[in-house]
Amino acid sequence: MGILLIVILVLMIGGALFSLEARDLLSAVIAYGIVGFGLVILFLLLQAPDLALVQIVVEAITLIIMIAVIMDSTREEVKTKSKRTAAYVIVSIVFAGLFLYFFNRVTGTLSAFGERAMRMSLAYINPGAEITGSANLVTGVIFDFRGYDTLGEATILFTAVIGVLTVLRLKGRK
Amino acid sequence: MTIIVQKVTQMMCGIIFLYGIYIIVHGHLTPGGGFAGGTIIAGSFILLVIAFGSEFLTLKKEETGSSLLESGAILVFLAIAAAGLLIGGVGIFFVNFLPKGTVGSLISAGIIPLFNIAIGIEVAAALLTIFLALLIYKEEST
Numbered sequence: 001m002g003i004l005l006i007v008i009l010v011l012m013i014g015g016a017l018f019s020l021e022a023r024d025l026l027s028a029v030i031a032y033g034i035v036g037f038g039l040v041i042l043f044l045l046l047q048a049p050d051l052a053l054v055q056i057v058v059e060a061i062t063l064i065i066m067i068a069v070i071m072d073s074t075r076e077e078v079k080t081k082s083k084r085t086a087a088y089v090i091v092s093i094v095f096a097g098l099f100l101y102f103f104n105r106v107t108g109t110l111s112a113f114g115e116r117a118m119r120m121s122l123a124y125i126n127p128g129a130e131i132t133g134s135a136n137l138v139t140g141v142i143f144d145f146r147g148y149d150t151l152g153e154a155t156i157l158f159t160a161v162i163g164v165l166t167v168l169r170l171k172g173r174k
Numbered sequence: 175m176t177i178i179v180q181k182v183t184q185m186m187c188g189i190i191f192l193y194g195i196y197i198i199v200h201g202h203l204t205p206g207g208g209f210a211g212g213t214i215i216a217g218s219f220i221l222l223v224i225a226f227g228s229e230f231l232t233l234k235k236e237e238t239g240s241s242l243l244e245s246g247a248i249l250v251f252l253a254i255a256a257a258g259l260l261i262g263g264v265g266i267f268f269v270n271f272l273p274k275g276t277v278g279s280l281i282s283a284g285i286i287p288l289f290n291i292a293i294g295i296e297v298a299a300a301l302l303t304i305f306l307a308l309l310i311y312k313e314e315s316t
Contacts, residue, residue, distance in 0.1 A: 049205035050205045050207065050210065053205060054210045057213040057217050060217065061216070061217055061220060064220070068224075072312075129277050132274075132286065133202075133277060133282050133284055133286070134203075134277075135202060135282075135283075136202050139202045139283075139290065140202070142207070143285075143286045147268035147289075150293065151252070151255065154293060154296055157296065157300045158296070158300065161244060161303050161304060168307045168310070168311040169307075170315060
């Protein structure tokens, strides 16, 4: 279990790095797909089938849309010469060091990867089915305990659609 | 697309659509729910559009319908949530005012399945509207 998680995580990091460096944009997008579908397997291994179900469909749809965009435009990456000065290198090394330092400090207080943090969640998990009447605890949480969150999410989706329709409309309605 | 893709799409599309409805309706029993089922339903429509090309549907009319459905679904969601203010007796927004039934049967959990259906329609219509808006933009700009 632990080794399998590490193998998939290393594969995902490799796919992300390759998609940054690839010359051919189509292979970059396909390498980016490794990250999404690896995340699906991670969700299944960490016992989150709800998230895996959403992630696999969303990943497939976004991959199709991105491949359609690349087929419509160009497969070659447009070269922009970037200067690699000493200042940039020093700044990135400083930030990487800072991130590593704080990450190292924070991980001591969290529970291990894949373990549930049981202090708070027991109050939701144990009486969850009786309070909400829902056999699937995730649905019980997002529609009963966290109903306002779900309302906010639906509103965000609604706003996104309005934004897309506003930006992409060339001819107005009569 | 070739005839192979079109035939396979014809056979699979309805099954994918039904699977999405199953995921939404059983959201309070099995993994899934409104968000997952809504994306699956939107995926079946997107598959249809990709396989048969953009002239298969009259895009403009379709987009108007899906954006109307989306706005209607979020209104229904808000109306069910606000009905708790009137019916529940305690007067709380989002209160579960219907009887809960036995845990594990299809008709149980009060208003949670209704929320699931409303969110499912909303997500499906929203994703489809975004996809159709991108297609219409491409058709209009060329």
